[in-house]
Ligand SMILES: NC(=O)C1=CN([C@@H]2O[C@H](COP(=O)(O)OP(=O)(O)OC[C@H]3O[C@@H](n4cnc5c(N)ncnc54)[C@H](O)[C@@H]3O)[C@@H](O)[C@H]2O)C=CC1
């Protein structure tokens with residue numbers, strides 16, 4: 001199966017909220033056109049309703065190439081049974097739901113159903129996401145197609161085991177929220193030092209965006225890039241002395257809490 005199959009047979013999005021829309025926005029920037037896509041969502045956004053050619057809440061093709069499941073884990077038991085007819089067949093189920101095990105799909109759709117579990121993140125909306133993937137035995141042959149699709153909205157990594165998914169969710173799935181909060185905190189701290197809100201936010205956004213880009217593209221590791229900013233006895237050293245006393249433990253506890261929640265969602 002390849003991208004042409006996806007275009008010929010269709011891609012179904014079950015749930016198209018924040019994550020589904022982030023990915024769809026990325027795909028519609030080049031990889032797919034709206035008429036290749038069927039969306040099932042009881043509360044479609046204005047953006048979805050404005051996409052010419054998109055099959056919005058229309059009857060589904062008999063055997064779509066892929067169903068992207070992007071409903072909340074808590075909605076799964078309501079949403080998934082209506083797709084039972086597509087189970088055990090040629091349709092690949094690609095799930096991005098946190099804490100929802102492959103075994104749950106096999107139980108609902110039949111254990112001959114190809115299932116790929118993926119954890120993307122919202123920077124997919126601007127082609128800068130990262131998605132981790134793992135498949136059941138039936139889904140494994142479709143991993144290259146899922147990767148191709150997901151690489152249209154960023155990078156992909158394959159996991160050795162589904163057990164890694166809780167930690168991955170806590171680091172890269174939830175991670176953008178930690179970074180956005182860092183931007184908020186940096187801007188607020190700038191305001192506390194007398195900058196106006198607009199300037200402080202512009203400085204904070206560009207600093208986090210630029211530092212992220214440099215960290216991703218430099219041959220130096222992040223520790224060395226940090227050292228490069230830090231003049232002996234300078235301003236950064238004074239700031240880092242405060243930050244480094246608390247941040248490592250705080251981040252460790254943050255990621256542990258998110259990973260624990262991912263484990264809990266499995267029930
Ligand atoms: N938001 C994020 O950053 C990420 C979210 N995810 C996963 O993506 C999934 C969706 O999360 P969000 O997009 O944030 O939530 P959301 O609440 O924005 O989107 C869920 C969508 O599902 C729709 N929906 C509800 N019941 C439905 C049904 N029976 N059939 C079809 N659609 C239905 C809702 O109307 C809504 O538009 C979750 O499972 C989450 O774990 C994964 C990675 C990152």
Ligand SMILES: O=C(O)[C@@H]1CCC=N1
Nearest residue numbers: 097098169173174175
């Ligand atoms: O907060 C959540 O549960 C989802 C999964 C990763 C990001 N958002």
